[in-house]
Amino acid sequence: MTALLEVADLTVTFRTDGGLVRAVDSVSLSVEAGETLALVGESGSGKSVTALSILGLIAPGRIEQGRIGFAGEDLTALDEAALRAIRGDRIAMIFQEPMSSLNPVLTIGKQVAEPIWLHRRMAWREAYAQAAELLRKVAIPDAEARLDDYPHQFSGGMRQRVMIAMALACRPQLIIADEPTTALDVTVQAQILALLKGLTQEANAALLLITHDLGVVARYADRVAVMYGGRIVESGPAAALYRAPMHPYTEGLMRSVPRLDGFASERLPAIPGQPPDLAKLPPGCAFAPRCPHVHDACVAAAPPLHALDASRSVACHRHG
Amino acid sequence: MQAFVTRRLLALLPTLIFASLIVFVSMRLIPGDVIDLMLAQNDLSTDHDRAAIEAALGLDQPMHVQYFRWIGGVLEGDLGRSLWQNTPVTEQLAATLPITFELGFLALIVALTVALPIGVYSALKQDTLGDYAARSFSLVMLAIPSFWLGTLVMVFPSVWWRWSPALEYTPFLEDPLQNLAHMIVPAILLGLSLSALTMRMTRTMMLEVLRQDYIRTARAKGLSETLVVARHALRNGLIPVVTLIGLQAPLLIGGAVILEQIFVVPGMGLLLLEAVFQRDYPVISGVFLVVGFGVLVINLLVDLSYGWLDPKVRHQ
Numbered sequence: 001m002t003a004l005l006e007v008a009d010l011t012v013t014f015r016t017d018g019g020l021v022r023a024v025d026s027v028s029l030s031v032e033a034g035e036t037l038a039l040v041g042e043s044g045s046g047k048s049v050t051a052l053s054i055l056g057l058i059a060p061g062r063i064e065q066g067r068i069g070f071a072g073e074d075l076t077a078l079d080e081a082a083l084r085a086i087r088g089d090r091i092a093m094i095f096q097e098p099m100s101s102l103n104p105v106l107t108i109g110k111q112v113a114e115p116i117w118l119h120r121r122m123a124w125r126e127a128y129a130q131a132a133e134l135l136r137k138v139a140i141p142d143a144e145a146r147l148d149d150y151p152h153q154f155s156g157g158m159r160q161r162v163m164i165a166m167a168l169a170c171r172p173q174l175i176i177a178d179e180p181t182t183a184l185d186v187t188v189q190a191q192i193l194a195l196l197k198g199l200t201q202e203a204n205a206a207l208l209l210i211t212h213d214l215g216v217v218a219r220y221a222d223r224v225a226v227m228y229g230g231r232i233v234e235s236g237p238a239a240a241l242y243r244a245p246m247h248p249y250t251e252g253l254m255r256s257v258p259r260l261d262g263f264a265s266e267r268l269p270a271i272p273g274q275p276p277d278l279a280k281l282p283p284g285c286a287f288a289p290r291c292p293h294v295h296d297a298c299v300a301a302a303p304p305l306h307a308l309d310a311s312r313s314v315a316c317h318r319h320g
Numbered sequence: 321m322q323a324f325v326t327r328r329l330l331a332l333l334p335t336l337i338f339a340s341l342i343v344f345v346s347m348r349l350i351p352g353d354v355i356d357l358m359l360a361q362n363d364l365s366t367d368h369d370r371a372a373i374e375a376a377l378g379l380d381q382p383m384h385v386q387y388f389r390w391i392g393g394v395l396e397g398d399l400g401r402s403l404w405q406n407t408p409v410t411e412q413l414a415a416t417l418p419i420t421f422e423l424g425f426l427a428l429i430v431a432l433t434v435a436l437p438i439g440v441y442s443a444l445k446q447d448t449l450g451d452y453a454a455r456s457f458s459l460v461m462l463a464i465p466s467f468w469l470g471t472l473v474m475v476f477p478s479v480w481w482r483w484s485p486a487l488e489y490t491p492f493l494e495d496p497l498q499n500l501a502h503m504i505v506p507a508i509l510l511g512l513s514l515s516a517l518t519m520r521m522t523r524t525m526m527l528e529v530l531r532q533d534y535i536r537t538a539r540a541k542g543l544s545e546t547l548v549v550a551r552h553a554l555r556n557g558l559i560p561v562v563t564l565i566g567l568q569a570p571l572l573i574g575g576a577v578i579l580e581q582i583f584v585v586p587g588m589g590l591l592l593l594e595a596v597f598q599r600d601y602p603v604i605s606g607v608f609l610v611v612g613f614g615v616l617v618i619n620l621l622v623d624l625s626y627g628w629l630d631p632k633v634r635h636q
Contacts, residue, residue: 055540084542084543086542088540093540097533101537103534103537104534104630114541115542118547119542150631163537
């Protein structure tokens with residue numbers, strides 16, 4: 001059986017004043033139906049661009065090469081109208097900033113009902129009724145009455161619940177959540193993620209969870225793909241990757257997660273150096289300048305993503 | 321809501337009184353007074369004649385007495401009488417205000433129908449040939465004074481095609497088509513000059529709004545670009561545009577004075593101009609009072625429209 005989402009060899013470029021930038025470079029990943037894949041990386045590693053290119057929303061960027069297979073169709077080959085029919089219906093997206101991702105002048109009811117009105121061609125009245133149902137599902141108290149409220153009358157956590165309701169509106173097969181909890185209070189983060197995970201499981205939808213938070217990954221993801229400098233450097237089942245990270249970057253990330261059982265006086269280890277400038281990537285491995293295990297081969301050529309076994313791959317000369 | 325409007329209207333009073341004071345004093349300070357004009361027109365010149373006319377018009381009193389007498393009348397709804405025609409100023413205003421209002425209203429419609437679509441188009445096609453053309457057009461309209469454009473419209477078509485705009489005023493209720501045929505040319509000229517800034521503002525705001533996160537959300541829902549613009553972008557972008565239109569209201573009235581003169585529209589602008597030439601103080605003061613009130617009411621309407629456009633304002 002082929003995966004629900006099968007991104008193969010995807011390269012996305014942006015034309016900037018500093019030259020052509022490869023935000024995403026030969027990225028391949030797959031998500032099975034009902035599975036949660038975490039796409040992990042720092043800001044600027046290309047994870048959001050990867051997500052947006054699945055929906056075809058990367059203008060002014062360009063998909064240079066690659067294929068985005070979704071339920072047997074190649075999304076890169078579809079025209080704008082066909083993509084629009086998929087967006088919000090079969091693939092839905094949740095964004096990072098609940099504060100600014102909802103339209104301030106439209107009611108919550110209108111915004112949640114809109115995809116239903118659009119894709120199911122339902123009358124507004126019926127769509128509103130479904131919107132109320134969705135708001136109840138994401139545990140918004142007094143859902144019916146809040147349909148006529150505006151986003152500024154909701155807290156950040158409540159707005160993200162609204163975003164989740166909106167994403168679930170048309171029962172999508174795939175939900176892409178781009179750092180859905182980064183902008184929220186720590187206490188609210190866990191609630192939102194549990195809700196998101198629970199509802200996607202209930203709907204048997206696949207979840208592509210984009211995050212830089214490894215704690216989130218450990219709790220909610222089935223599999224993990226780690227991105228660095230526009231490429232995937234390591235991927236594998238979440239548990240295995242946690243137990244034994246293979247790529248030096250993943251190792252560094254793991255070490256820099258604060259531990260509850262560690263000493264408070266201990267300095268948290270950090271990865272030295274800066275994330276790479278995508279406009280000026282080195283010819284070899286993008287992580288080489290920061291890598292503790294760097295040797296001549298790393299500077300000479302970028303290591304390809306290499307399958308270690310059926311489930312794990314890593315792009316590092318140490319494991320070549 | 322009602323309390324808000326009442327409070328705002330009451331706050332208008334001091335502003336209006338202050339404005340009326342400035343107009344009252346400054347009109348009497350411009351050289352050449354009404355008595356000289358009247359004496360010259362009637363071939364009179366003796367001091368005796370002067371004193372008689374001054375007394376008859378009440379202009380022999382000290383200025384502050386004149387002012388209090390006038391403002392006292394205003395509070396009772398009496399704006400005084402024209403020094404020349406001896407008709408009540410309220411009557412003259414009642415005859416001319418609707419005409420100027422019509423001109424301003426038509427101009428506003430012209431301005432919005434030109435500015436909004438072009439502004440949105442310009443933003444959507446940023447940095448294309450069409451955008452450059454639209455922006456250049458707006459710059460040109462901003463730079464050309466409407467009296468010059470008005471004069472061109474009067475002169476050149478008549479030289480080239482022996483056609484000139486209709487200059488005979490017909491009341492709207494008598495013959496709407498005839499009326500519009502006369503009003504449409506000055507309305508277009510006035511509207512175009514108003515549209516320049518409005519178009520620029522619409523473009524800027526649309527560019528700003530189209531970058532917002534909620535627009536990306538709207539696109540991610542699968543909405544067509546038309547719906548994204550019409551439903552999600554336009555209303556957010558229009559909030560500052562409405563403010564700008566309100567701020568331009570005095571411009572609209574100032575433009576009307578000039579264009580009414582050129583196109584012989586018997587509105588308040590023409591009334592004001594004649595009154596200034598004749599130093600007809602009560603008429604001038606009356607017109608300014610109405611204009612000032614109009615501008616302040618427009619600003620109030622703009623503030624009220626925020627409530628409709630921006631739910632955040634509504635809930636405060």
